[in-house]
Amino acid sequence: MNQEANQNLESFSYDDKIVRWFTYATLLWGAVAMLLGVTIAFQLAYWKLNMGLEWLTFGRLRPLHTNAAIFAFVGNGMFAGVYYSLQRLCKARLFNDLLSKLHFWGWQLIIVSAAISLPLGMTTGKEYAELEWPIDIAITVVWVIFAVNFFGTLIRRRERHIYVAIWFYIATIVTVAVLHIVNSISIPVSLMKSYSIYAGAQDALIQWWYGHNAVAFFLTTPILGLMYYFVPKAANRPVYSYRLSIVHFWSLVFIYIWAGPHHLLYTALPEWLQTVGMVFSVALWAPSWGGMINGLLTLRGKWSEVRTNPVLKFLATAVTFYGMSTFEGPLLSVKSVNSVAHFTDWVIGHVHAGTIGWNYMLTAGMLYYLVPKLWKTKIYSIALANFQFWTATIGLFFYIVSMWIAGVTQGMMWRAIDGETGTLVYPNFIETVTQIIPMYWVRAIGGTLVLISFLVMIYNLLKSIAASKSDLKEEIYQAPALSANTATGHRKLEGLPMIFTVLVLLSIIVGTVVEITPTFLANRFFVKSDSITPYTPLELLGRDVFIKEGCYTCHSQMVRPMVSEQLRYGKPSHISESRYDHPFQWGSRRIGPDLARVGSKYPHMWHYRHMLNPRHMTHDSIMPNYPWLARKKIHYDVLEKKMRVMQALGVPYSDSEVASSVEDAQYQANEIADILAQSGVDKSVADKEIVALISYLQRLGSEVAEGITDQEVEE
């Protein structure tokens, strides 16, 4: 046996250069993402911090922060870890060096284009999928390059078995591709503007099917794969239970995809679908904790090392936070908890327990392991690593606790009803905002500590790299070739990943079908009712301003069927009211009040003054001023194209409506400008964006879905 193996020994090397590049990118984008996070955190505490610049408003920077944290920071870290571990688990060099380089530079280019386009207001208005269609296409291309490189390496492997970490990577590649493509399908209007082909409830379902699984398959499964590789490596012992890891994998891949509807609890979704989402969210708890226990038990007997070794310290903390946030997640999806927590900061705290506690900590542990290996050097300072660890942990503690307090406080205030009079205890939304401003400061300070900790790590690692004296020549490794062992060996090697990929695909499709089918049927049903008219051309333009400014990052458009919401906002939202909304704008957070029924509530002049300075209308408002809306002209030139795209998407505009759209829009704009002029506003406001926005806001909720009566439903 030994002799035979020696005869077939092959020499090869690992491409570690690409891993080093991705390591640098992780450090750079991690700092950028956290700096953005700290910036917008302070903006919520003190509204003036956008410096009066439209590019720095919360509405535009928040999408950039989330995209940078998920796709730039965790993305690059994941690619570094995947490429490092994949080669070693396969005992094979990456499939193609050129593909690796294209992958690297392509991904960086995508990040840079996101960093430019999002502050400029080029956005699809779909959370975590804000990037416009040319960038979406680039993401698809780069992802395919990654997949080819990945599977090419897998096929050439010199290791018979596919280790469980690779399973998690495969699930990531397949699922992210499906999610990204399905959710991003849209019809372009211009180079940087498109409309989602989905509308209203359907868009909401698909968006959160994407949104939740972006968390699952971009921030969780690949990182679990990294955990299953780096924890055993760092502890120098195999994973506690390989059996458990297999059960962990299949349950997770199978269940995660179902859990999307828990983002839409108490919205206009059918009851049973919400219940399914809730049950599966709770069921997720089991496999998640199986994985956490597996990771932690791998360290059994090594706890003294966890205290001294920064790699183990970060990894153990990451796994613990994984356990914590996967406990909190199912808790939040329980309906009664969700009715308080939804739209509040509790969810924001939960998300950061995951991204900082799990993703940041695990990435830090991984980098402290990788950098000495990749640059043949030693960690510059263990003391600095410890300092970083405690700064990050304390910062995260401030973050989570302040968001718990803010979330529960605001959630309880929103729903507080006076038992005797039956009215809201806090009828003014702003009261619930000023109450939690101190928590915004605590959160911002916590976030700053996390940022500082990250900068300390960058310094520590760069110092370590600078101390490297090695010329970083690629080492030659040897392993027996697998294909030579048996005649059919090679065929099997190619077949196994293929079968596996198909199985993963099937698992995620089952959940997808269950989740998404009903809305397709529902949309067909609602076409019968004509009670909701499409937006007028001017309203459509105003809606695009709303999307461009990222208003949905602070304002929801979804009145939930609860007494307190009905008292505060009006009739609960109906599914048919957003049927022409490409994309839907239900929102996920109420930093400001819900807008679903804001139409006709205030005169035009109220909105005009409110946009210029919200504090004129609401004394303590934390919304920034939007003076540029009264300066920038409405883009009528693309209106006809927009109308035609909407027509193609099934919005019932007639051809003559499309043809006269500019004229109609200008007519409506003049009407609004006339009314504003009565209060002393200059008539020249007629062709400014603010008029379009006012027309849109005034329209919201004005058409309650009255056409659908209970009788019609029973037909």
Place this chain on the structure above:
Amino acid sequence: MKSQVFENFDLTILPTIGMIVFLVVFLFVVIWVFRKNSKKIYTEMSNIPLNEGNNNE
């Protein structure tokens, strides 16, 4: 009102099927990992990360 709308679609069958499919898959995986002779394979597999190939330098 909306729940009435959706009652028109008798779709509870979908999540029911899904739940059964999942339970079957889950039980199958659990039984599968405890099949005969699996211990040897799993020990071998769990050691893969610890073995990077022979470095001949």
